[in-house]
Amino acid sequence: MPVRVGDTFRDALAAVDRPLAGMWVCSGSPLVAEICAGSGLDWLLIDAEHSPNGLESILAQLQAVKGYPVQVMVRPPVNDTVLIKQYLDLGVQNLLIPMVNSAAEAEAAVAAVRYPPHGVRGVGSALARASRWNRIPDYLARASETISLTVQIETEAAAAAVEEILAVDGVDAIFLGPSDLAASMGLLGQQEHPQVRAAVEHCLAAAQVAGKPAGVNAFNEATARAYMEARASFVLVGADVAMLARGSEQLAATFVPEHEETPDGGGPRASY
Template sequence: MPLRLEDTFRDALRGQAGEGGRPLAGMWVCSGSPLIAELCAGSGLDWLLVDAEHSPNGLESILAQLQAVNGYPVHTLVRPPVNDTVLIKQYLDLGVQNLLIPMVNSAADAEAAVAATRYPPQGVRGVGSALARAARWSRVPDYLARAGETISVTVQIESTAAVDSVAEILKVDGVDAIFVGPSDLAASMGLLGQQEHPEVRAAVEHCLAAAKAAGKPAGVNAFSPATADHYLASGANFILVGADVALLARGSEALAARYIQRSDVDSPATSY
């Protein structure tokens, strides 16, 4: 059955923390295709991340994907390209309920992200609910008063500055969870492309421990099954374990290698 408007990713994470809970597994949706998004939504995974930071997704394609996955019991997060008040307003009005905000390097960055999701006086979100899918065009009773209940905010820790400030970021009211991105984190540590480096792993584990101490969920990106298992054992509450475009790329390469058997068809190493 489809999720209710009140069923946010925040609530799913709270349920995960309860008795009998388990980490939530998800995947990236980067193609920009509503058909692919719907296909992924029916996979049985817990959550999807529609990405607009490194993928060809604009307002129209995000809207189409939200509509395509609406009938499935999967939580959909959307990552904007930047922590921007105006863009976040547009995403929320489209009906995005779960945001993953990239490059949050400080408590001030986290506070700005939360403020962008709240109407005044708690925040700075512009008011246009009568025009917006978020309020189902004024069909959601008391939407203006209840909007905060329908939105979850996860902030991304992906720099040395963010790792250093993670305890303060976790204290920000309205930050529901943190998500660690090892790729950018490795780059900021001078270890570009070395997500498995012991220093990068130690930084990720530091963030997971800080989140546990603060009583908030923490997630991480890990395409390698061994790495994913390691971070789950280290306390990750949710995880991204694949991407639509990566699955298609590797699958099509495997077909070419099997049936064409060309010596120059190489399968590049998976990166994340």
């Protein structure tokens, strides 16, 4: 069953009886985002934590992918009330909040996506794309229905508190970041380490008990499939910039002599 267009990520997860496969969109390019949106994948993550994305480029990418049957999640660089307000007013419906280490931090993220009296989101709907500039009837009353909130578990502290984070009302899902989790465990660059894999699987199991979806980042196909078998509900299996980097390297390896001088005289061309 395909992902339903127009629903939030929360709704899509509930409607589809299989893990959703997605990819990172990190280039900052609306054109690249649109190419990825038409790939047939279930979802995209437009990233602003480790990528050159500001409000204007995020808006352009949201507009570029709007006509495609794909769910779009956006990750801000930090769990910040003001920044989250700006993302929501742009029309971001699915948020991934990074580095959520406690129930209190999860509660702050929930408050940031809800209008008073249930939260602290600033009211600017008349000025915002989210409400189509007040063309959506009852937007203020119904805004929370249009927003899906996922929080990222990517430290030892977060993994230890995962049950409490999952229990926060308004957290729709969790997402595991094995790279930062490995670093916090003293295993930098070893996201495939058995201790890291065990921590991820612990969080996946906790989410299943809590009745909430959990996702994970896994570019290695075998690892991704193993996490899917461990009941991951959504997985990021690649990234636009990584695919371009590896693909261009493969072209160079195929067509450029290994030790040829670079055009700027900078010495031998690197081999891959």
